[in-house]
Amino acid sequence: xxxxxxxxxxxxxxxxxxxxxxxxxxxxxxxxxxxxxxxxxxxxxxxxxxxxxxxxxxxxxxxxxxxxxxxxxxxxxxxxxxxxxxxxxxxxxxxxxxxxxxxxxxxxxxxxxxxxxxxxxxxxxxxxxxxxxxxxxxxxxxxxxxxxxxxxxxxxxxxxxxxxxxxxxxxxxxxxxxxxxxxxxxxxxxxxxxxxxxxxxxxxxxxxxxxxxxxxxxxxxxxxxxxxxxxxxxxxxxxxxxxxxxxxxxxxxxxxxxxxxxxxxxxxxxxxxxxxxxxxxxxxxxxxxxxxxxxxxxxxxxxxxxxxxxxxxxxxxxxxxxxxxxxxxxxxxxxxxxxxxxxx
Amino acid sequence: xxxxxxxxxxxxxxxxxxxxxxxxxxxxxxxxxxxxxxxxxxxxxxxxxxxxxxxxxxxxxxxxxxxxxxxxxxxxxxxxxxxxxxxxxxxxxxxxxxxxxxxxxxxxxxxxxxxxxxxxxxxxxxxxxxxxxxxxxxxxxxxxxxxxxxxxxxxxxxxxxxxxxxxxxxxxxxxxxxxxxxxxxxxxxxxxxxxxxxxxxxxxxxxxxxxxxxxxxxxxxxxxxxxxxxxxxxxxxxxxxxxxxxxxxxxxxxxxxxxxxxxxxxxxxxxxxxxxxxxxxxxxxxxxxxxxxxxxxxxxxxxxxxxxxxxxxxxxxxxxxxxxxxxxxxxxxxxxxxxxxxxxxxxxxxxxxxxxxxxxxxxxxxxxxxxxxxxxxxxxxxxxxxxxxxxxxxxxxxxxxxxxxxxxxxxxxxxxxxxxxxxxxxxxxxxxxxxxxxxxxxxxxxxxxxxxxxxxxxxxxxxxxxxxxxxxxxxxxxxxxxxxxxxxxxxxxxxxxxxxxxxxxxxxxxxxxxxxxxxxxxxxxxxxxxxxxxxxxxxxxxxxxxxxxxxxxxxxxxxxxxxxxxxxxxxxxxxxxxxxxxxxxxxxxxxxxxxxxxxxxxxxxxxxxxxxxxxxxx
Numbered sequence: 001x002x003x004x005x006x007x008x009x010x011x012x013x014x015x016x017x018x019x020x021x022x023x024x025x026x027x028x029x030x031x032x033x034x035x036x037x038x039x040x041x042x043x044x045x046x047x048x049x050x051x052x053x054x055x056x057x058x059x060x061x062x063x064x065x066x067x068x069x070x071x072x073x074x075x076x077x078x079x080x081x082x083x084x085x086x087x088x089x090x091x092x093x094x095x096x097x098x099x100x101x102x103x104x105x106x107x108x109x110x111x112x113x114x115x116x117x118x119x120x121x122x123x124x125x126x127x128x129x130x131x132x133x134x135x136x137x138x139x140x141x142x143x144x145x146x147x148x149x150x151x152x153x154x155x156x157x158x159x160x161x162x163x164x165x166x167x168x169x170x171x172x173x174x175x176x177x178x179x180x181x182x183x184x185x186x187x188x189x190x191x192x193x194x195x196x197x198x199x200x201x202x203x204x205x206x207x208x209x210x211x212x213x214x215x216x217x218x219x220x221x222x223x224x225x226x227x228x229x230x231x232x233x234x235x236x237x238x239x240x241x242x243x244x245x246x247x248x249x250x251x252x253x254x255x256x257x258x259x260x261x262x263x264x265x266x267x268x269x270x271x272x273x274x275x276x277x278x279x280x281x282x283x284x285x286x287x288x289x290x291x292x293x294x295x296x297x298x299x300x301x302x303x304x305x306x307x308x309x310x311x312x313x314x315x316x317x318x319x320x321x322x323x324x325x326x327x328x329x330x331x332x333x334x335x336x337x338x339x340x341x342x343x344x
Numbered sequence: 345x346x347x348x349x350x351x352x353x354x355x356x357x358x359x360x361x362x363x364x365x366x367x368x369x370x371x372x373x374x375x376x377x378x379x380x381x382x383x384x385x386x387x388x389x390x391x392x393x394x395x396x397x398x399x400x401x402x403x404x405x406x407x408x409x410x411x412x413x414x415x416x417x418x419x420x421x422x423x424x425x426x427x428x429x430x431x432x433x434x435x436x437x438x439x440x441x442x443x444x445x446x447x448x449x450x451x452x453x454x455x456x457x458x459x460x461x462x463x464x465x466x467x468x469x470x471x472x473x474x475x476x477x478x479x480x481x482x483x484x485x486x487x488x489x490x491x492x493x494x495x496x497x498x499x500x501x502x503x504x505x506x507x508x509x510x511x512x513x514x515x516x517x518x519x520x521x522x523x524x525x526x527x528x529x530x531x532x533x534x535x536x537x538x539x540x541x542x543x544x545x546x547x548x549x550x551x552x553x554x555x556x557x558x559x560x561x562x563x564x565x566x567x568x569x570x571x572x573x574x575x576x577x578x579x580x581x582x583x584x585x586x587x588x589x590x591x592x593x594x595x596x597x598x599x600x601x602x603x604x605x606x607x608x609x610x611x612x613x614x615x616x617x618x619x620x621x622x623x624x625x626x627x628x629x630x631x632x633x634x635x636x637x638x639x640x641x642x643x644x645x646x647x648x649x650x651x652x653x654x655x656x657x658x659x660x661x662x663x664x665x666x667x668x669x670x671x672x673x674x675x676x677x678x679x680x681x682x683x684x685x686x687x688x689x690x691x692x693x694x695x696x697x698x699x700x701x702x703x704x705x706x707x708x709x710x711x712x713x714x715x716x717x718x719x720x721x722x723x724x725x726x727x728x729x730x731x732x733x734x735x736x737x738x739x740x741x742x743x744x745x746x747x748x749x750x751x752x753x754x755x756x757x758x759x760x761x762x763x764x765x766x767x768x769x770x771x772x773x774x775x776x777x778x779x780x781x782x783x784x785x786x787x788x789x790x791x792x793x794x795x796x797x798x799x800x801x802x803x804x805x806x807x808x809x810x811x812x813x814x815x816x817x818x819x820x821x822x823x824x825x826x827x828x829x830x831x832x833x834x835x836x837x838x839x840x841x842x843x844x845x846x847x848x849x850x851x852x853x854x855x856x857x858x859x860x861x862x863x864x865x866x867x868x869x870x871x872x873x874x875x876x877x878x879x880x881x882x883x884x885x886x887x888x889x890x891x892x893x894x895x896x897x898x899x900x901x902x903x904x905x906x907x908x909x910x911x912x913x914x915x916x917x918x919x920x921x922x923x924x925x926x927x928x929x930x931x932x933x934x935x936x937x938x939x940x941x942x943x944x945x946x947x948x949x950x951x952x953x954x955x956x957x958x959x960x961x962x
Contacts, residue, residue: 034488040495040496040568040570041570059570067435067436067491067492067493068492068493069492070492071491071492071493075492076488076492077490077492078487078488078490078496079496080495080496080497080498081487081496081498095485095487096443096444096498097441097442097443097444097445097485097487097498098444098445098481098485099481099482099485099487099488100480100481100482101482101488102480102482134568137568138568
C-alpha cells in the first residue's frame with residue numbers, strides 16, 4: 001500500500017519531469033511533489049522557441065502550463081535552483097545554496113545540455129547556443145545586430161532556428177557533418193534529400209565537411225572547415241545535439257554511461273531513484289539493449305512510466321513512436337521530436 | 345517602472361542585518377529619481393542583536409497616502425524571517441536571496457543559543473507544539489517556499505560581502521547593488537546616497553561602494569531577468585520635495601511655527617521628534633530639555649507656555665497618561681501647551697513598536713472635570729507639518745491644550761513631501777491685552793468669545809495668580825456655583841469660537857450628493873481610505889469620503905450633511921472599540937459600520953477597498 005505522505009522530488013522541469021508530476025499527482029493525490037530546476041523559466045514548448053524570435057510575445061507564451069496549473073495540482077515548483085549533489089544513502093539532495101532537500105522517491109529528469117564537440121571546445125565562448133527559453137530571449141534582443149548565421153551541426157532546434165533566421169531575412173550556412181549528432185535516421189539518402197531541401201530554401205550547405213576552427217574577425221567570426229573553407233559569419237550556432245545533463249551525479253554512486261543507466265522500469269542503480277528523458281540511457285526489452293533517448297515524445301512517455309513505477313506499479317518501458325519533421329514539404333523521421341520544421 | 349499603480353518592496357532581515365539602513369538608501373534613491381514613496385519599517389521592540397526587521401516601502405509614479413497589503417519584491421537577508429513574509433508576496437512577486445550563504449542554519453542556531461536555555465536546546469533544534477525537532481535547511485531556506493509564479497533570483501551576498509569588506513554585514517549593500525542592476529535603478533544615485541549615509545570621510549566608504557558594485561556586476565553578468573519590474577528615472581521635477589517621516593515633519597512644523605522650548609522624555613515612537621529638535625532648535629535660539637519623566641516634560645512646557653513661549657512636548661501612550669493631570673491644569677489655568685501623542689499599541693507599555701489608534705478616548709476625555717481641549721489628527725506627513733504649526737497657533741490663541749494625535753505609522757513612515765510655507769499670521773496669536781485691559785488686569789476676563797487677553801510675565805500691571813483651582817476673573821480661587829458655571833461656560837465658549845473661526849471644513853472626496861456608501865476617517869488611516877476610495881471611484885462606484893483632521897471640536901453641520909447623503913457610513917480605524925465611531929455616535933444619529941483592527945500594522949488601502957465593496961454588495 002502506497003503511503004499517502006510520500007515526498008516525490010523531480011529534478012528537471014521539462015517534458016519528462018512534468019509528465020511524471022502529472023502522473024504522480026493523479027496516482028497519489030495526498031503526496032508531496034516537488035520539481036527542482038536550475039532554469040529560471042517554466043516548462044516550455046521547444047517547438048515554439050524559433051517562432052518566438054519572430055514576434056514580441058512575452059516569454060510566458062512559450063510555457064506549456066500557466067503557473068496556476070502547479071498551484072491547482074499542488075506541485076511545488078523550485079526554479080532557478082541548482083542541485084550540486086545527490087546522496088542516495090541519505091535520500092538527500094544538496095543544492096548550491098547549501099540547502100539539503102529530503103526525498104522519499106526521486107526522479108532524475110534533468111534533460112540534456114548542448115553537446116560541444118571536443119574539437120570545438122576551445123571555441124566555446126564564440127559559439128551561440130539556442131536550446132531553451134532564456135537563449136531565445138537573449139537572441140531576440142540581439143536580432144538587429146547580425147545578418148549572417150552559421151549552423152555548426154544540425155539538430156531539430158537548429159533546423160527550426162534556421163527557418164526563423166530565413167524568415168527574419170538573415171542568410172544561413174549549414175555545416176553538415178554526419179558524425180555530429182542528428183536526431184534523424186541519417187543515411188546517404190536522407191542526407192542528400194536534406195541537402196536538397198536546405199538548398200531549395202536558399203541555405204548555403206557545406207556538406208561532407210566539418211568545422212575545425214572559429215576565430216574572431218572584427219565584430220564577426222570566421223568559421224573554418226576541415227576542407228579549408230572559410231565562412232564569414234556574424235553568429236555561429238552550436239547545433240550539434242545534446243548530451244545528458246548529469247554532472248551533479250558525480251560521486252553519487254549511481255551507474256552512468258552516456259546517460260543514467262536505468263532498467264526497463266526506469267529505475268537507476270540506486271534505491272528509490274528513477275531517471276527519465278534525455279538524461280537517461282534506457283534498457284529496452286524490445287531491443288535487448290540500452291538506448292539514449294531524445295525528444296519530447298520519448299521524454300513524456302518515459303516520465304509517465306517512471307512515475308507509474310514510483311507509484312509502485314510495474315510498468316515496462318517500450319519504444320515510443322518516432323516523430324517527424326518536415327523540410328520543404330519532405331518528411332524526416334526523428335527519434336522522438338515532433339512539431340519542428342524549417343518551413344516556418 | 346513597469347507597474348500596476350505602484351510597487352511594494354520589502355527588505356527583510358534579522359536586526360543585525362541592517363535591512364532598515366538598506367531600505368532607507370533605497371527609498372532615498374527612488375525618491376531622487378522621481379518616484380513617490382511611502383515607507384514603514386517593522387522592527388522588534390527589544391534592543392538586541394536579532395529579531396525580524398522589515399523595511400517596507402511602496403513606490404509609485406502617482407501620489408499615494410497608504411501602504412499595500414501585498415508585496416511585489418521581497419529581498420531576503422534572513423530566509424527564516426523572509427519566509428514569513430512570503431504570505432504577503434504577490435503570486436508573481438520577486439524574491440532575491442543569498443544563494444551561497446555561510447551556513448543556512450547559522451542564523452537560526454545563533455538565535456537558538458540566545459533565546460533559549462542551552463541545556464535543553466542544542467544547535468539545530470527547536471520546539472513546537474509536538475515537542476523537540478531538528479531544524480532542517482529546507483525549513484529555513486526561502487528557496488523552497490515560493491509559489492509557482494514567483495521569480496527567484498540568487499545572489500551570493502555573503503561571499504561578495506566577505507570579498508569586499510571582509511565581513512558579512514555588508515550583505516545589505518551587496519543586495520542594494522543587486523537591486524539596482526535587476527530593476528535598472530540608476531547606479532550613481534545609489535552611490536551618492538550610500539556615501540551620504542556613511543559620510544564621505546568614513547574610511548569604509550570605498551569598500552562599501554565596492555560591495556555595492558559587486559552586487560551590481562554579479563546580477564548584470566549572471567542573472568537572467570524575467571520579471572517585468574523596472575524603475576527607470578522619471579522626468580519630473582521634485583526639487584521642492586523633501587524626504588521625511590511624520591516625526592521629522594512634526595519637528596519641522598514646530599521649528600517653523602516658532603517653538604522655542606521642547607521638553608520630553610524618550611519613548612518609541614516619538615523620540616525622533618526630540619532628536620531632530622536637539623539638533624535644530626538651539627540653532628534657532630530654542631531650548632530642548634530631556635526631562636526625568638513625562639510629568640516633568642509637560643511641566644516644563646506648561647511653564648514655558650505661561651511665560652509666553654511657544655512650547656511642545658511629544659510622547660506616546662504611556663507618557664501621555666502621565667501628562668493627564670497637566671492637561672486639566674492647562675485647561676483650568678487657560679495656558680497654551682502643545683502635546684504630541686504618537687500612538688502605539690496599548691494599554692500600558694503595550695506594543696512599543698506597533699502602530700494603533702487607540703488613544704483617542706484618552707485624548708478626548710482624559711482628565712478629571714469638564715476639560716475642553718482641541719484634538720487634531722493629521723492624516724499625512726505633510727499634514728503633520730501643517731497641523732503642528734496650526735496647533736501652536738490654536739493653543740496660543742485659545743489658551744488651552746492642543747493635542748496632536750499621530751501614530752507610530754505616521755511617525756516613522758517616510759514619504760517625499762512638498763511643504764507649503766506657513767502664513768505669517770500663524771506665528772503670533774496671543775490675544776494681547778489693550779491699554780484699557782491693563783488698567784485693571786483680569787486674567788480670566790469674561791469675553792464673548794471666551795478668550796481673555798493674556799498678559800505675559802513681566803508685563804507692567806499684568807500681575808496674575810495662576811493655579812489649578814477654579815477662579816474668578818481676577819484669577820482668585822473661588823468655589824461658588826456662579827463662578828464655576830460661568831468659568832466652565834467660558835472655557836467651552838473658546839471651543840465654540842475655535843470651531844467657528846479656525847476649524848476648517850472637513851474635506852469631502854468623491855461623489856457629491858447622494859452616495860451608497862460614505863467613509864469617514866481620521867488620522868493615518870485616512871490615507872488608506874483616500875487611496876481605496878480613489879480606486880473604487882475609478883470603477884464608477886457611488887462612494888464618498890469625509891476626512892476629519894480636527895477631531896474636537898467637530899464641524900457638526902457639515903458632517904451631518906455628509907451623513908444625510910450616505911446610505912451607509914463606514915468608519916475604519918485601528919482600535920478595538922471603534923473609538924472614533926463612538927465619538928461620532930455621541931453627536932449624530934446614524935448607524936456606523938465599523939471596521940476595527942488591532943493588527944499591529946496600518947490598515948492598507950486594499951483592505952478598505954475590500955470592505956467598501958463588501959458593504960456595497962450587502
